[in-house]
Amino acid sequence: MKTIKIVKIGGNIINDEKALHSFLTDFAQLKGPKVLVHGGGKLASELAKQLSIPVTMIDGRRVTDTQTLDLITMVYAGKINKQIVAKLQANNANAVGFTGADGNTIVSTKRPAEPIDYGFAGDVITVNPKIVTVLINNEVTPVFCAITHDANGQLLNTNADTIAAELAIGLSTDFNTELYYCFEKPGVLSDVADDTSVIEQITLETYTQLKTDGVIFEGMLPKLDNCFHALKNNVQKVHIGNTAMVFNSNNKHTSLQLS
Secondary structure, three states, rough: OOEEEEEOOOOOOOOOEEEEEEEEHHHOOOOOOOOOOOOOOOOHHHHHOOOOOOEEEEEOEEEEOOOHHHHHHHHHHHHHHHHHHHEEEEEEEEEEEEEOHHHHHHHEEEEOOOOOOOOOOEEEEOOOOHHHHHHHOOOOEEEEEOOOEEOOEEEEEOHHHHHHHHHHHHOOOOOOEEEEOOOOOOOOEOOOOOOOOOOOOOEHHHHHHHHOOOOOOOOOHHHHHHHHHHHHHOOOEEEEEOOHHHHOOOOOOEEEEOO
16 A cells, blocks of 8 residues: 655745745655645735735634635635645646545535634535545645535635645545644644754653643644544554655654554
């Protein structure tokens, strides 16, 4: 069974033209099957300000009303996604851009309005990897943005970390799946002010203790929850760190495992 790498990049890379160019140049040369998942960066918020569309954030998450959904669809699935695809093509890596609606690949349900109404936010319920697998087997790289659908015509804003985890799980029937979460830090840190304090291995047991001790909190919690959800559902390996770990496994980063 072939090994596939599912790599998620965040706004810190998307917002930095030089960093994005460097990453995509290296990613294009990465051998073997691969999938790229990207978030939206700050472009959507900047454009919303220009268009006088209010930006509402609750606990770091965007509230997606009708206007905001239209905007992020244009930005995530349009400008950002197609720029990434074009840059991969320029580096001789054949790629196709996806939302969850394309090929019916990711179906979500609208998040309940209680206790917090996030509007058109989606929670993944089904991944249909058939078309993705066909493309991968023909050396085409899928590039997913953070938009899914509900199978009834409604697009939904969906967390990119969750999309990456669910894709890794869905592809695990045909591949050995490795999931990489890339962000601005070298890994999960024991001291958020010290980039050298990387916790190199986290198990489910130590994760529970780290939460209890308050070492891991806020935005890192949902990311790690996605990591362990993936590991519990046949994903072989999960890593968190900067982009260097994708291309050099010896680069210091955080590896997750169940025990």
